[in-house]
Amino acid sequence: MTKVNIKKIPPGRLKITRSLKTLLGEKDFNSITTAEIAKTAGVTEGLIYKYFADKRDLLFKVLLELFEQFLLQMGKDLKGVEGSLNKLRSIMQTTLSWYDRQRVFTRILLVEVRNSPDFFKSEAYQQCVRNYSRIIMDIIHEGMDHGEIRKDIKPSVIRQVIQGSIEHVCLPAIIFHREIEVEPATEDLCRTIFMGIQQS
Amino acid sequence: MTKVNIKKIPPGRLKITRSLKTLLGEKDFNSITTAEIAKTAGVTEGLIYKYFADKRDLLFKVLLELFEQFLLQMGKDLKGVEGSLNKLRSIMQTTLSWYDRQRVFTRILLVEVRNSPDFFKSEAYQQCVRNYSRIIMDIIHEGMDHGEIRKDIKPSVIRQVIQGSIEHVCLPAIIFHREIEVEPATEDLCRTIFMGIQQS
DNA sequence: TCGATTAAGTAAGTGTTACTCACTTATTTA
DNA sequence: TAAATAAGTGAGTAACACTTACTTAATCGA
Structure with missing residues (x-):
């Protein structure tokens, strides 16, 4: 199709x-x-x-194209990974790495389309962004079922923490043209999100 | 001044x-x-x-004005709070609550100014956003010194996780005009960020 | 293989909109 | 009270996204 x-x-x-x-x-x-x-x-x-319907629609179509490539890569990297937390780590690493290298894609996604109300009706959003979110949600649910992830937090909030954290780590890098240190950032993010910041 | x-x-x-x-x-x-x-x-x-220099500059000035009120409120709510983690919780709750009620402010901050490269040179960014970030950073450092927060994560990443999570929780609410459930969301965010998602 | 239908691509507009500038009116201040 | 400065006006303009009527190329059934 x-x-x-x-x-x-x-x-x-x-x-x-x-x-x-x-x-x-x-x-x-x-x-x-x-x-x-x-x-x-x-x-x-x-x-x-x-x-294209208008200039913004062209932008959405370009994003759609680039997003499909990204999801493809994510699928590849996810293959063979066992355990929900490991899967989440894989997704985070792939995302950070892709954001670091695909600057055009990332700038469109994180800064250019946000202020268009009709982005959220676009294919790029409806099929790609939602698909990406759904993959994360499924892993979280799986993790809760398997006892890997605690059940006393709303899954959607966990997903938002993950996505929000990634975006906020990458945003300054994108804006100020700085490099993203993929491995250290992934490690920090996972340590924070998996185990928390509280000294135990 | x-x-x-x-x-x-x-x-x-x-x-x-x-x-x-x-x-x-x-x-x-x-x-x-x-x-x-x-x-x-x-x-x-x-x-x-x-x-105003141009239309966007006017937007920045409006944001600046609204941001100052927000920082004032945050300062008030923070008074008398003891402990770094409690302070972080206070900031999160104030932010979520303000974002929920001050929709115009939040929409400017989260969606309208992002794509303007010169926003990051504006007063609103340079004094307000950075000030907000600095307050969080100071609390994190304090928490590390007092043994409340673990030291094996980069403080800046912790800050980004906090800010990113908040934004991502609020963004859909802002875009789709939904209510933010302040207390439950604060609770979920703190539980995630403080103690982690991993079942222990 | 022709003729017709559809698709790809063009060229010259047009209306809207952010922004400018020379000017007038009001308010300080010396 | 006169000079100087600040507040406010209004007509105009260049730039830009987008439209429309048109031409050229490709596709395809008979």
């Missing part, structure tokens, strides 16, 4: 998404003009609106 | 910030026009640019 339509993507459309991805490596979305996108792509401005 | 200049705020300027605050209760920042702000304020569009 989703992958069948690969056969016929018009070259112009490809050029446009590729162009935006390139430009997002240089400047932020708001200061990229549609004229610029078209010029870099080597097409006319009008063509953008043949394939 | 900061409070001395209260004496002479031009009425037009006050009308403008008040106008934006009102409008932000109805719609998101991007779909509010400068013409609209001026009309609601009862002034001309040009006056906005007498007091």
